[in-house]
Amino acid sequence: MSNKAVVYVKPGEVEVRDIGYPDLVLRDGPGVNPLNVGRKCNHGVILKVITTNICGSDQHMVRGRTTAPSGLVLGHEITGEVVEVGSDVEFIEKGDIVSVPFNIACGRCVNCRKQDTHICLNVNPDRPGSAYGYVDMGGWVGGQSEYVMVPYADFQLLKFPDREQALDKILDLTMLSDIFPTGYHGAVSAGVKTGSTVYVAGAGPVGLAAAHSAQILGASVVIVGDLNEARLEQARSFGCETINLREHDNLGEQIEEILGVPEVDCAIDAVGFEASGHGKDAGEAPATVLNSIMDVTTAGGRLGIPGLYVTGDPGGVDKDAKEGTLKIRFGLGFAKAHIFVTGQTPVMRYNRDLMKAILSGRAQIAKAVNATLIPIDEAPDGYKKFDGGVSRKFVIDPHGMVKNRVAASASAQAR
Known part of the structure; x- marks a missing residue:
């Protein structure tokens, strides 16, 4: 057969x-x-x-x-x-x-x-x-x-x-x-609960699933950031706030315009290792999302990371990226007492x-x-x-x- x-x-x-x-x-x-x-x-x-x-x-x-x-x-x-x-x-x-x-x-x-x-x-x-x-x-x-x-x-x-x-x-x-359990795991790992303000990095299918999951879990505001306007439109179609990171390179300022403060209670990385920098001329920068979500998540917050990171990337932007070694501001996460949850769902x-x-x-x-x-x-x-x-x-x-x-x-x- x-x-x-x-x-x-x-x-x-x-x-x-x-x-x-x-x-x-x-x-x-x-x-x-x-x-x-x-x-x-x-x-x-x-x-x-x-x-x-x-x-x-x-x-x-x-x-x-x-x-x-x-x-x-x-x-x-x-x-x-x-x-x-x-x-x-x-x-x-x-x-x-x-x-x-x-x-x-x-x-x-x-x-x-x-x-x-x-x-x-x-x-x-x-x-x-x-x-x-x-x-x-x-x-x-x-x-x-x-x-x-x-x-x-x-x-x-x-x-x-x-x-x-x-x-x-x-x-x-x-x-x-x-995709649904993965998005949901990202939201649960980030500690989303009734009333939470949540930032989701990435409006691909997993990011959209994470955003919908955050809504199910009772988030008061779900903000989705991406470089692709069509994907952001899809996020808006079911009630999310959005930030176009191609047009805006300061994520905290954009969150403050939405919430009145430049931080969220928790954040989800639904992008992974093929991340891009923010702004009109930005190129691939694999640590961008991890660094940005540490920056905009309140002290003591949680970071759910369902986005994929690999130990071998032949197309990596430099020698470190090719082996999954990224320039992460871990000291920032330490100073803010963040909790990171990674791995497959x-x-x-x-x-x-x-x-x-x-x-x-x-x-x-x-x-x-x-x-x-x-x-x-x-x-x-x-x-x-x-x-x-x-x-x-x-x-x-x-x-x-x-x-x-x-x-x-x-x-x-x-x-």
Whole structure:
């Protein structure tokens, strides 16, 4: 059986290839750690992918800003239907519609038992933590495909309680695999609570998810800063204040115009290592966001940092940046007694509660991030548009299930 998938070819280029139907073994391939080759996964399942999203983290690889090998199958944001169940799977059944946390986690190690599924000790021989279709994460095959194998199914998979309801809400529910929990984790890590004033650096999909999460958590004012006016317009569409950092290089002054004071209670970095300086002629300056959020966060405040930072960046602006060494004003953070929370998001800590918020109508995450459906053959074009700064969260519909359902619903309403 064929299995179309989105594959990284070289910097700036992805293509759709047939990678073959998966089985319950991790086979050798681009990026697969030799110690993971041949790993049997009778505890896993095969999913027919319903939706899989393009993520900003994928974009870092596609830009050539990591050590990702050519041929790597991309995609760690996966929602699907179970079509095959391993012999050791007890509670997940064929036909279940499930969300897949992007963290791959065994459920057995000491970190998984503490809900720190983002730093599982048993799935990546290189270091704690793993993900599908991502560089240096053990080589688990990505899910921007028609079918994908998911290990440790009983532990990892979030089963939706009602199939029809799930398919009706799929553009929201597809965000549970990464972007919504990641934005929410940024807000929780920053200490957002009722009445908080919050600054979110970055109006890409994760920044927008963080802003919406801050609203859900009760923030009184959410300010989003970015260099891209179209993305800022999207932030304003659901009630955020905004600052165009291309036009204004003094963040504190702009915050003071909004709040009356030049500081916020807490801040979220949703940009990461490809940050730019502020102002009209500014170029890449990877420590900009971290330094700026320390500057504008009140003493004793918290900084949530879901933005990605890497240990290897071939495209870094200097020798230090190439190894992830940044010129951070740590003394400023120390003087202001800031709390920093970094690292991948432990998706399983949040996804069930966020699912309930979606199903109840409390969360409108698809609207907040401007979810945009595309077929898998248009994924390369989606990557180019996303890299160009379009304010959309591209959702790949590899089998046309979502498109066909929307069309059938529209036809029924017209009759």
